[in-house]
Amino acid sequence: MAKNMRLKSERAKWGMSQQDLADAVDVTRQTISAIERGDYNPTINLCIRICRTLDVTLNDLFWEENDDEGI
């Protein structure tokens, strides 16, 4: 799985650490770290909570750009 650099950059825009974001969406810091490293695909519910906290859309954070072909 590819790293989720967009999540990391959006988090940094808000000046949030991984722990801050984890507390905001009610998960552990390791979960946010695993998502950013690309080691874990979060459920849709967690994706939505993260997007609401960072005030972005699901497309902004979790859509893989190279999957546009053929859709």
Add this chain to the structure above:
Amino acid sequence: MREYDEYQKFIRYKNGTQAFLLLSILLFLNSLLNSLNVQWGETYSIETLFLLEISIGYYVLKNTYQGAFFDKYENPKRQSLYSFLWGLIYLYLVHSPSFAIFIDGKISQDFLHLFVGIICLAIPMVFLIRTMVDKSREKKREMK
């Protein structure tokens, strides 16, 4: 009731499966040894319990290392300290003269207590190692 987040549950399920497979393999190997009349525990039950402790120890320590042992609302440092104290108590009890770890060259029930004490002491050590690894990775990421 402990509350684990979805990633922790995912890790725990994966480690649980691995621990179950480990236990199955160990029990199978032990049954082969038993068929050759090789006995390394005072009784067969003690052998089985020790193998169970190995797989539980694997499960607990791997979860601790991967951040899936302590739930979201626990204080890992405090829980690690409790685990360390329990480990010391177990080792103190095993150290007393009335306890015999080996009987006729075979592991006894007291050896099982010793092993539990070792696992309790290992939990805070594994947690400390993981914390240091995370801090080191964090520094490397910030430098990039």
